[in-house]
Amino acid sequence: MPFAVPLTDSAELRPLEPWQAGEFLAHVDKARDALAQYVPWAEVVTDEDRARSYLSRYARRQAADEGRMYGIWLEGELVGGVQLRGFDSDSGTTELGAWMAPEAQGRGLITRAVQRLIDWVIGVRGLNRVEWRCTSDNTRSAATARRLGMVYEGTLRQAFVHHGEVHDVQVWAMTRGDWEQRPWG
Template sequence: MFAISLGDDGAELRPLEPSKAEEFLAHMDRGREFVGEHIVLPDVVADIDSARSFLVSYAEKAAHDTGRIYGIWTAGGTLVGGVLFRTFDAAYGTAEAGCWLEPSAAGKGLITRACRVIIDWAIEERGIHRVEWHASAKNGPSIAVARRLGMTREGVLRENYPHRGVRADTEVWAVLAPEWRAAKAS
């Protein structure tokens, strides 16, 4: 397995594989309410079987080149969050990136650093032309990540996302390959 350094603090980005289901569930249990404020992930990962099933679904996406999932580990070896390509279509050159993080790791730039790694890989290695970011209109930290990644807000999908009994608006952000490269060069 590989690990990519996310900076001087010792954090690493690694594939989040089905063999890590117990660690993934423990992580989700630590951050369940915080993570679940805007996304469904902690509702889907409720026990060891659902944690394993979720990770297997991403292993299958990776095998079919339609998605990827990576964990973020601290220098101490604790899984604290992750980034993913919820969708990945190399033929059309599009992907949708996403993230989650437990509260102990919030505010340290881990998500932005990890997203830079995976977006750069998608654009430079895989030829992806457009990377999207979908965030609840009420999720300020996620919207801030999209801004830091140089994405452009393209619109709002009104009340499209039923989450815990309430319909939420979703902001759609995106960065195009030429924009990504121009930002890297400057």
């Protein structure tokens, strides 16, 4: 049985690994239109080999202590996930990323999953800073950062190109000091 962290009575957070490429692809296929609006990899993960390749990249990053990827399962179905992108224990920083299929949104699953990861990143691994970045038009993502007690630090103007359009990117962060005052357990 793989590692699993309960998020609710019917949802859990688990590592998302290369051997789950078929399940990951099915999830992306089902939610592709909604995911592709904000996550570029939704257009890259188009067959099982590419799904395995994407998950393998995170497996290699985990082995090198440079990133991690976790899935969120609701009633046994993969419905979303969270990533530790750019995990840098030397500088004490990481960036969190998240995605959720439309049918599972509004249940607080991303918020709960990110709370667990922040607790691990700062409380166990000893990092000092967790960043959350989202395009300025992604109001759901910004609301999640706000709910987590992250501090809005500013906007990187024209910092992200997606679908041929240039987008501004909001930067939110939680430092160790913020975490010690966090709004959850």
